[in-house]
Amino acid sequence: MQTAIARMLPAILRLPNPENSQPWDIVVRGHCLEVFHTSERDRLGPSPDDLCVLGLGMIAEAISLAASTEGLSVRLSYFLEGRCDREPWLRAELEATGCRADPLAAALTVRLSDRRRYAGGSLADPVFREVEQEESTAEGVNLHLTDRYPAEFLAQVEAADRLIFEIPDIRHDFMRWTRFTDKQILSTRDGMPWRAFLRQPERWYHYPQSRLWWLATCLDWFPAWMMRFEEFLFDDSGRPSPAGYDDCAALGCITTASDRSDDLVAAGRLALRIWLLLNLRGYSFQAMTNVTCIAYPQRLGRWEEPASIIPELGEAYSVLQNMFGFSDQELPIFCFRTGRPIGPFPEKARSLRRDDRVRWAD
Numbered sequence: 106m107q108t109a110i111a112r113m114l115p116a117i118l119r120l121p122n123p124e125n126s127q128p129w130d131i132v133v134r135g136h137c138l139e140v141f142h143t144s145e146r147d148r149l150g151p152s153p154d155d156l157c158v159l160g161l162g163m164i165a166e167a168i169s170l171a172a173s174t175e176g177l178s179v180r181l182s183y184f185l186e187g188r189c190d191r192e193p194w195l196r197a198e199l200e201a202t203g204c205r206a207d208p209l210a211a212a213l214t215v216r217l218s219d220r221r222r223y224a225g226g227s228l229a230d231p232v233f234r235e236v237e238q239e240e241s242t243a244e245g246v247n248l249h250l251t252d253r254y255p256a257e258f259l260a261q262v263e264a265a266d267r268l269i270f271e272i273p274d275i276r277h278d279f280m281r282w283t284r285f286t287d288k289q290i291l292s293t294r295d296g297m298p299w300r301a302f303l304r305q306p307e308r309w310y311h312y313p314q315s316r317l318w319w320l321a322t323c324l325d326w327f328p329a330w331m332m333r334f335e336e337f338l339f340d341d342s343g344r345p346s347p348a349g350y351d352d353c354a355a356l357g358c359i360t361t362a363s364d365r366s367d368d369l370v371a372a373g374r375l376a377l378r379i380w381l382l383l384n385l386r387g388y389s390f391q392a393m394t395n396v397t398c399i400a401y402p403q404r405l406g407r408w409e410e411p412a413s414i415i416p417e418l419g420e421a422y423s424v425l426q427n428m429f430g431f432s433d434q435e436l437p438i439f440c441f442r443t444g445r446p447i448g449p450f451p452e453k454a455r456s457l458r459r460d461d462r463v464r465w466a467d
């Protein structure tokens with residue numbers, strides 16, 4: 106069993122997480138995996154707590170998939186009442202049952218975030234029927250797909266990204282996890298390499314641009330006038346919100362029936378399965394949670410600040426609702442874009458993972 110667990114761990118730890126902050130630690134105790142959360146590493150966003158629970162759903166799914174490749178079944182127990190960092194949030198008990206490997210497990214190690222321009226694709230592609238099939242088996246969550254890119258949505262994405270630089274706490278978190286030098290990337294093995302933001306192939310001038318951002322981050326110097334030149338520093342390839350997303354095959358939105366933790370866990374499990382499925386079928390994928398991070402807490406009456414800073418963000422929920430056509434009860438928690446890749450993903454843009462996140466208990 107221990108050898109099987111050791112083989113599973115690298116695939117589990119490749120799971121995606123916001124800003125690649127890697128807030129999960131695993132303790133292996135006999136045939137059990139206990140998952141702990143480090144809140145200090147997971148502070149980003151206006152509704153961090155609910156997004157963390159969605160993240161826990163992702164790790165639960167990753168464990169189940171990796172276990173299936175070893176013929177192991179998993180019994181999952183969640184401990185989400187009064188959660189804290191000292192106690193595990195999830196316990197996965199593994200049992201040898203000789204079950205069949207889930208084909209999606211093969212994508213765990215190749216899955217990635219592709220923020221480049223895409224080469225289109227079509228909602229008529231049979232992969233989207235498979236995606237819908239995934240959704241039909243999930244409870245407490247819905248998936249909505251569209252191949253329309255309304256201007257109001259693009260305006261929301263831009264406004265939500267502008268907010269990152271308007272609210273110092275969010276900006277600090279975002280810049281804290283952006284890695285501008287190769288040395289930093291290799292020594293931390295977390296965060297997002299600046300090359301992962303490039304929308305087009307790397308050119309010589311991207312390098313000095315990345316250094317300028319590195320300097321601004323070191324000095325924590327982000328004057329308002331400089332943000333107007335954002336695209337000349339980071340260029341359109343590096344802007345968090347490019348001018349258009351009409352290069353995709355589809356945009357998707359996962360909604361939950363409520364803010365209960367079982368619905369959030371279900372959303373995380375579904376999000377990871379769809380991500381893996383699309384990558385496995387050759388589609389690129391980028392999570393886009395900046396607008397949902399505003400719409401979700403606003404709908405619950407938890408966070409009004411964005412609209413007081415950028416008024417159009419007060420419309421975030423209705424813009425998403427008009428675009429994806431979900432009902433008034435649903436809460437949008439996870440948006441994504443997907444499409445055909447423009448070419449092989451550059452190795453240097455790939456995010457690394459820390460290898461100190463597992464402890465073997467006696």
Ligand SMILES: Cc1cc2nc3c(=O)[nH]c(=O)nc-3n(C[C@H](O)[C@H](O)[C@H](O)COP(=O)(O)O)c2cc1C
Binds near residue numbers: 119123217395455
């Ligand atoms: C819940 C969640 C939300 C995310 N939101 C965004 C987002 O809004 N924009 C983005 O470009 N990437 C987003 N990501 C992708 C992460 O930044 C990415 O998974 C992480 O940096 C690791 O890189 P990798 O996916 O290539 O392994 C999100 C990932 C998760 C799990």
